Amino acid sequence: METINLTSIKKEFLVEASQQTAFEVFTQKIDLWWPHSHHIGSSDMTEMVVEPRIGGRWYSKHTDGSEANTGYVLTYQPYDLLVLAWQIDGDFKCNPDLITEVVTEFISEGPTTTRVKFEHKDLHKLGNGKVVDSMDQGWGEIMDLYKQFVKQTII
Amino acid sequence: MNSQLAFNALGDPTRRAIFEKLQYRPMAVVDIADGLPISRPAVSQHLKVLKEAKLINLRTVGNNNIYELNREGIIAMRSYLDKFWDDALANFKALAEKTEKEK
Numbered sequence: 001m002e003t004i005n006l007t008s009i010k011k012e013f014l015v016e017a018s019q020q021t022a023f024e025v026f027t028q029k030i031d032l033w034w035p036h037s038h039h040i041g042s043s044d045m046t047e048m049v050v051e052p053r054i055g056g057r058w059y060s061k062h063t064d065g066s067e068a069n070t071g072y073v074l075t076y077q078p079y080d081l082l083v084l085a086w087q088i089d090g091d092f093k094c095n096p097d098l099i100t101e102v103v104t105e106f107i108s109e110g111p112t113t114t115r116v117k118f119e120h121k122d123l124h125k126l127g128n129g130k131v132v133d134s135m136d137q138g139w140g141e142i143m144d145l146y147k148q149f150v151k152q153t154i155i
Numbered sequence: 156m157n158s159q160l161a162f163n164a165l166g167d168p169t170r171r172a173i174f175e176k177l178q179y180r181p182m183a184v185v186d187i188a189d190g191l192p193i194s195r196p197a198v199s200q201h202l203k204v205l206k207e208a209k210l211i212n213l214r215t216v217g218n219n220n221i222y223e224l225n226r227e228g229i230i231a232m233r234s235y236l237d238k239f240w241d242d243a244l245a246n247f248k249a250l251a252e253k254t255e256k257e258k
Contacts, residue, residue: 123236
């Protein structure tokens, strides 16, 4: 099977807040900044939660009482680094076998200035794995197009 | 290519099911509807939304309408994720700065 280039989304920006504030808001207050319109639950989302420890769950709560997993915590290192496993695949399902890393670094550049380096890695894994395995002609074409696209956009 | 539209179109579980089916091969409406607990007109309506979001294409073969994935639409999903993180991280930045000010 053909290897697909590693792809990722990278963002880097300054936040006018201390490293501790930035980290705490990112983790403990994720519910307040996560766009509530985006979830894979069976009903409207009421809360997004990241449990603050390695192995902690990352999930959303919903109006019907259900919960939907987004992934889990791979690295929890206050106030420098948070690595989350994003396990939602290209079909918008949580796939326990899928791990794409969402890495967020918090770099102190002053008492109230923090540089945030964000990267969502391994996006090539988000496609439908079953289809990748089948490697039919159509999917081969998709991958070719995808690789062209990635080459254009990779930072 | 409208990524937002593409992702919104996939916000519906039935449309996601249809989109998933079409990942295996192009299909006629009758085959798409097979196994789905909704009427043929409802399936057609969902197909229309997916088509408008440029996630699928319609091809006519003889008398049959065949639907297939729009490859560029799939790429749009990745673009969507990029946009999603932009929005989410802008929210985060604003909240972190507000929290800092209130300390």
